[in-house]
Amino acid sequence: MQYLVSVIDDGKGLATPKEDAAIDVFNERLQAEGHWVFAAGLGSPSTATVIDNRGGEAMFTDGPFVESKEYLAGFWIMEAADLDVALELATEGSKACNRKIEVRPIL
DSSP: EEEEEEEEEESSOOOHHHHHHHHHHHHHHHHHHOOOOEEEEOOOOOEEEEEEOSSSSSSEEESSSSSSSSSEEEEEEEEESSSHHHHHHHHHHHHHHHSSSEEEEEE
């Protein structure tokens, strides 16, 4: 089963060199143990563009969909046998990146 593991930033901004190093070690472990599918960091919310093409003409809005103190800063797609394994891995990911983590199964 695959899981989306989202990194939630509360305004700290980019990872510190120490956090980057811990994330690299964590990523290497995910790869070595076969849990790695994909991971990426994201630009700040100010770099976002929201597109709404539900009507007759597409509307483009600069900035995030939702204004919030917390925002999605990055993510992992992980392969895990079950939710318990995914939560265990996400707990370690939270420590590595020093951020909150949200885990959701990919349907």
